[in-house]
Amino acid sequence: MNRVKNAVSTVPFFLLIVPLYYLLHLLVEFYPLFTISYLFSTVSLFYILSGLIFFMLSVKGNFKGTAIWLFLVQFFYFYFGPIKSFIAFFSASLARYTFIIPVIILGVLFAFYWLKKAKETLTESIYLYLNILITAFMILDLFGILANRLVSTPPKAKYIADSQAPDIFFLIFDGYTGSETLKSHWNFDNSVIDSFFTKNAFYVARHSKSNYNSTPISISSIFNMGYYQKLGGNRLDYQLFCQAAAEIQHSYVPAYFQHAGYRFLNQSIFKIDGTNQPPGSTAYLDDNKKFIQFQTLGYRLVKDIGYHFKIPGWLFNFYLESNGDKLARMKKYLAQTRQLYNEVKNVASGRYNKPIFVYTHFLLPHDPYYFDSTGMLQPASEWMPDKADEQAAKYLSQLKYTNKWIMDLASHILKTSSRPRIIIIQSDHGYRAYQEGSDPMLEFKNLNAIYFPDKDYQQLYDSISSVNTFRVILKKYFNENLPLLNDSTVYLRH
Known part of the structure; x- marks a missing residue:
């Protein structure tokens, strides 16, 4: 049990799960229009780009802090649409690009600076939280995919076609x-x-x-x-x-x-x-x-x-x-x-x-x-x-x-x-x-x-x-x- 907790607290599984969760969520939302065959080519590209960024930023610095920062970048990239819509619901002016983009950039830069200096115990707690949270969401969407694939009962017609059916x-x-x-x-x-x-x-x-x-x-x-x-x-x-x-x-x-x-x-x-x-x-x-x-x-x-x-x-x-x-x-x-x-x-x-x-x-x-x-x-x-x-x-x-x-x-x-x-x-x-x-x-x-x-x-x-x-x-x-x-x-x- 301690090995599992140690792994969840020290390994950034969430970096692997976030792109896949995004695509699986699309699969649930739009099934059967959006099919599993789309996932592989797209998710591989996301992994390559995220891996390159992670490697470049982690060569000299806080490995764990960099992983958390990259998670924030992934989150804002994949879910910018819903975030912007949520803000616009309360204030259209705050959802304008001239406001929201500078705020996101400043927030991401501040997070990068803060996480590079964060204590290891704090980053381990964040790892534990993010790994559990994203995994839970992933499991819920997998259940959603299974539910969508269940065969529904077709409507039963009182009338059965015969030779005079139009x-x-x-x-x-x-x-x-x-x-x-x-x-x-x-x-x-x-x-x-x-x-x-x-x-x-x-x-x-x-x-x-x-x-x-x-x-x-x-x-x-x-x-x-x-x-x-x-x-x-x-x-x-x-x-x-x-x-x-x-x-x-x-x-x-x-x-x-x-x-x-x-x-x-x-x-x-x-x-x-x-x-x-x-x-x-x-x-x-x-x-x-x-x-x-x-x-x-x-x-x-x-x-x-x-x-x-x-x-x-x-x-x-x-x-x-x-x-x-x-x-x-x-x-x-x-x-x-x-x-x-x-x-x-x-x-x-x-x-x-x-x-x-x-x-x-x-x-x-x-x-x-x-x-x-x-x-x-x-x-x-x-x-x-x-x-x-x-x-x-x-x-x-x-x-x-x-x-x-x-x-x-x-x-x-x-x-x-x-x-x-x-x-x-x-x-x-x-x-x-x-x-x-x-x-x-x-x-x-x-x-x-x-x-x-x-x-x-x-x-x-x-x-x-x-x-x-x-x-x-x-x-x-x-x-x-x-x-x-x-x-x-x-x-x-x-």
């Missing part, structure tokens, strides 16, 4: 705003799409709204048929985006239909349990650098204030995407979007021995603005305009072309059906790049058109919001007694 096509067109908003803010008459829906017996909820102005939270709310429960504030950040994406992966509606005997075809940008790998992706979930480092001091400095300084290219690229990486990513999304268009048609024309649920997520008419109104591909330099008026013009142009996709796909799905088909054509939120000072409620004005094969729309209503979409469908077609929720909106600053 196929379901759930098509999301990202950022498509409602026709009334197009008329009032763009002076654009969108009657071509409204007339198409009416002619083909769709129900169009003309005063529909999304419940959130963010893609992953909106889709999570739709697929879980309820309001998102993990909002810690009113700001959309990277952590919230990733947590909502994880909620989508484990969501209720896909699990329900799979249990009911449906084949669930995932043609989206999100992973979903029990389904195929999604063919699409999104910048938030593609950027592994950001995934791992978004809370760190280095990432925040480069991202938030780096433009004030001449940062070496290698340092910028270590934390953030280069312009070349961004262009390559946008080209990949373009290819994926075109592929999805063809895949929907192929699936609709196919014949299956069980009913299908098709979830397709088009990143249109959302930016990047690839197309003009005729479908002509625009120069890559024009895909992401900076000025608000240019963004609005290109958005409208791409929306006009998106209308052609919607009409073509809906017509194809209707005419190729071998069994009854439910078609939901919806947007996750409306347009969001309005001029500063515009009504934030405009961001919730969405597209919402639904086709029922029996054309009985008594349970739908003009102001229905996205959260109630599958509550109506499960009640009408699958004998689930689900009450409707209040049609509310939750604005998230972005």
Whole structure:
């Protein structure tokens, strides 16, 4: 026992554990988006850098004091994001970089000076405390990882699919705003799409709204048929985006239909349990650098204030995407979007021995603005305009072309059906790049058109919001007694 206590009091295990704890904590927070395979390459880099600093500072001096000081440096580096947010909660002025960075530097320098002169008995006590504390946190996160990996019980459907069970096509067109908003803010008459829906017996909820102005939270709310429960504030950040994406992966509606005997075809940008790998992706979930480092001091400095300084290219690229990486990513999304268009048609024309649920997520008419109104591909330099008026013009142009996709796909799905088909054509939120000072409620004005094969729309209503979409469908077609929720909106600053 004395040997154990002596080791815990004299060996800086905490220096090895802190980087690993940081990454394991990300694994718990974002499981299953953040996987163990990311850990090894990243944690090895942290160990190499920490080891070099430790060696250089310990050649001549207090070995134990240097280890404690390096722990403080690690702590401020890895957890700068949460520290800054905590301070900002009480005082925004104290959380400014012009104040917080000098305070951290002075504090770290003072700690270095003080620890070099600290008595050995004090440093041993600090060793003992830090080793026990960090190990305890590590064990808690390991339990969290195990808990996340436990298989949850899927929802049990009362209805089991038969030969007359309807196929379901759930098509999301990202950022498509409602026709009334197009008329009032763009002076654009969108009657071509409204007339198409009416002619083909769709129900169009003309005063529909999304419940959130963010893609992953909106889709999570739709697929879980309820309001998102993990909002810690009113700001959309990277952590919230990733947590909502994880909620989508484990969501209720896909699990329900799979249990009911449906084949669930995932043609989206999100992973979903029990389904195929999604063919699409999104910048938030593609950027592994950001995934791992978004809370760190280095990432925040480069991202938030780096433009004030001449940062070496290698340092910028270590934390953030280069312009070349961004262009390559946008080209990949373009290819994926075109592929999805063809895949929907192929699936609709196919014949299956069980009913299908098709979830397709088009990143249109959302930016990047690839197309003009005729479908002509625009120069890559024009895909992401900076000025608000240019963004609005290109958005409208791409929306006009998106209308052609919607009409073509809906017509194809209707005419190729071998069994009854439910078609939901919806947007996750409306347009969001309005001029500063515009009504934030405009961001919730969405597209919402639904086709029922029996054309009985008594349970739908003009102001229905996205959260109630599958509550109506499960009640009408699958004998689930689900009450409707209040049609509310939750604005998230972005």
